[in-house]
Amino acid sequence: MRRIRIRLPKPTRDGDDTICLVTTLSAEQADALTLAALYHQRWTIERAFLHLTTQLRCEVRTLCYPGAALFALACAMVAFNVLAVVKAAVRAAHGQEAEAALSG
Structure with a gap:
């Protein structure tokens, strides 16, 4: 160790x-x-x-519907990736300060 x-x-x-x-x-x-x-x-x-x-609330209380939980996680991950692309585009076009001013 x-x-x-x-x-x-x-x-x-x-x-x-x-x-x-x-x-x-x-x-x-x-x-x-x-x-x-x-x-x-x-x-x-x-x-x-x-x-x-x-922020994207990927955890849902589905109790007995694991498929619904996976669907919610997948939707949140897609939203996360879209948000990352938008932030990268804002950063490339307007700089780090503009990206930092975004919410989310």
């Missing part, structure tokens, strides 16, 4: 400027930079699912 310390570019809202990752992978299996990049990618995916769940 090994621990990897990552210095953050800016402190968290709690004021922490480093995070520690614990892994069972050896240095030969995965170097620290690779693990840090994978951790960052993981949180990008986590934020996307948080957005799907909270």
Whole structure:
């Protein structure tokens, strides 16, 4: 088992400027930079699912209709992708500030 310390570019809202990752992978299996990049990618995916769940409401209380739950998830994922394309188009045409001003 090994621990990897990552210095953050800016402190968290709690004021922490480093995070520690614990892994069972050896240095030969995965170097620290690779693990840090994978951790960052993981949180990008986590934020996307948080957005799907909270803002696009992909979780529905279907109780005994799993097909309806899958349909709601698929609709939310399509909406998420459409929103990502629109944001990218706004960013390309008008810059980062215009994209940041969008809701959603």
